[in-house]
Amino acid sequence: xxxxxxxxxxxxxxxxxxxxxxxxxxxxxxxxxxxxxxxxxxxxxxxxxxxxxxxxxxxxxxxxxxxxxxxxxxxxxxxxxxxxxxxxxxxxxxxxxxxxxxxxxxxxxxxxxxxx
Amino acid sequence: xxxxxxxxxxxxxxxxxxxxxxxxxxxxxxxxxxxxxxxxxxxxxxxxxxxxxxxxxxxxxxxxxxxxxxxxxxxxxxxxxxxxxxxxxxxxxxxxxxxxxxxxxxxxxxxxxx
Numbered sequence: 001x002x003x004x005x006x007x008x009x010x011x012x013x014x015x016x017x018x019x020x021x022x023x024x025x026x027x028x029x030x031x032x033x034x035x036x037x038x039x040x041x042x043x044x045x046x047x048x049x050x051x052x053x054x055x056x057x058x059x060x061x062x063x064x065x066x067x068x069x070x071x072x073x074x075x076x077x078x079x080x081x082x083x084x085x086x087x088x089x090x091x092x093x094x095x096x097x098x099x100x101x102x103x104x105x106x107x108x109x110x111x112x113x114x115x116x
Numbered sequence: 117x118x119x120x121x122x123x124x125x126x127x128x129x130x131x132x133x134x135x136x137x138x139x140x141x142x143x144x145x146x147x148x149x150x151x152x153x154x155x156x157x158x159x160x161x162x163x164x165x166x167x168x169x170x171x172x173x174x175x176x177x178x179x180x181x182x183x184x185x186x187x188x189x190x191x192x193x194x195x196x197x198x199x200x201x202x203x204x205x206x207x208x209x210x211x212x213x214x215x216x217x218x219x220x221x222x223x224x225x226x227x228x229x230x
Contacts, residue, residue: 004159031216040125042206042222043160050216058217090159094216102167103148103210105218107159 002026006091006108013081013115021076021089021111029095029106032074036060036087037110043090049074081115088112118143118211122221130229135179135194137224139207142188148210149190150218151181155203163205166190177201202228 007022023032033048045058049068063085065077078085089112092105123138141147148167152160164175171183177200181192190207207221 033216035220040222043220045217048217092160102165103150103216103218104162104165105150105152105160105208107152107161109159110157 004091004093004106004108006089006111008111009109010112011114013078013113015082015115017081019078019081021078021091021113023074023076023091023108024072025074025091025093025106026072027093027095027106028071029093030071031094032068033058033092033094033105034064034066034074034076035090035092037090038087046076046089078113081113083115086113086115118147118209118219120207120209120219120221122205122207122224124224125222126225126227128227128229129197131199132196135192135197135201135226137192137205137207137226139181139190139192139221140188141190141207141209143209143211146185149181149183150208150210151175151179151190151192152206152208152220153203154206154223160206163192197226197228199228199230202226 005024034046035043044060047066049055091108119142121140150165151163153163154160166173166183174180179194204223204225206223208218210218
């Protein structure tokens with residue numbers, strides 16, 4: 001049982017390049033989200049989805065795009081990378097189990113992105 | 117709207133000493149509260165959570181936290197620190213009306229000295 005899988009783990013981009021961070025989950029969770037983690041800033045929500053075909057903006061959505069065509073996958077696209085997007089990105093999921101939704105997030109191991 | 121404040125971005129303790137990491141929250145509705153731990157170069161994993169019922173919550177690795185509604189606090193404690201406890205700790209809150217979204221504090225880095 002893999003849980004939440006993020007790829008790639010490391011990536012270096014040049015300013016203006018585009019790329020996609022992949023997130024896949026095998027827990028059948030309806031909720032998927034992307035956070036970025038920066039020193040001293042904690043985790044900030046970029047985008048989230050409550051199900052296939054449904055996405056919404058979080059706290060810091062500018063410069064990022066998402067889609068949710070399946071329950072399992074939630075890719076994060078950087079349209080034109082900027083140095084300010086240098087960060088560690090985490091995908092996190094949440095589901096409703098037999099006891100209902102207790103709010104627990106399950107995290108991937110992170111993707112470290114450097115934009116030069 | 118809900119928010120989380122973690123007092124102290126860096127806490128340093130000696131091995132065997134008490135660990136106390138502070139978390140205060142604001143929420144317009146009774147919250148769900150969480151502590152997550154992040155070891156170097158890893159993702160976050162759940163340490164413990166409060167949803168309903170007993171206000172003293174026990175988690176993994178000997179940690180516990182107490183929900184105090186009157187003080188809007190959810191401080192994390194461990195009686196005796198171990199070197200392996202060195203990590204960053206995040207407090208998070210979820211209001212009952214916010215469906216899935218969690219709001220995180222900025223984190224506290226715990227250093228354990230031999």
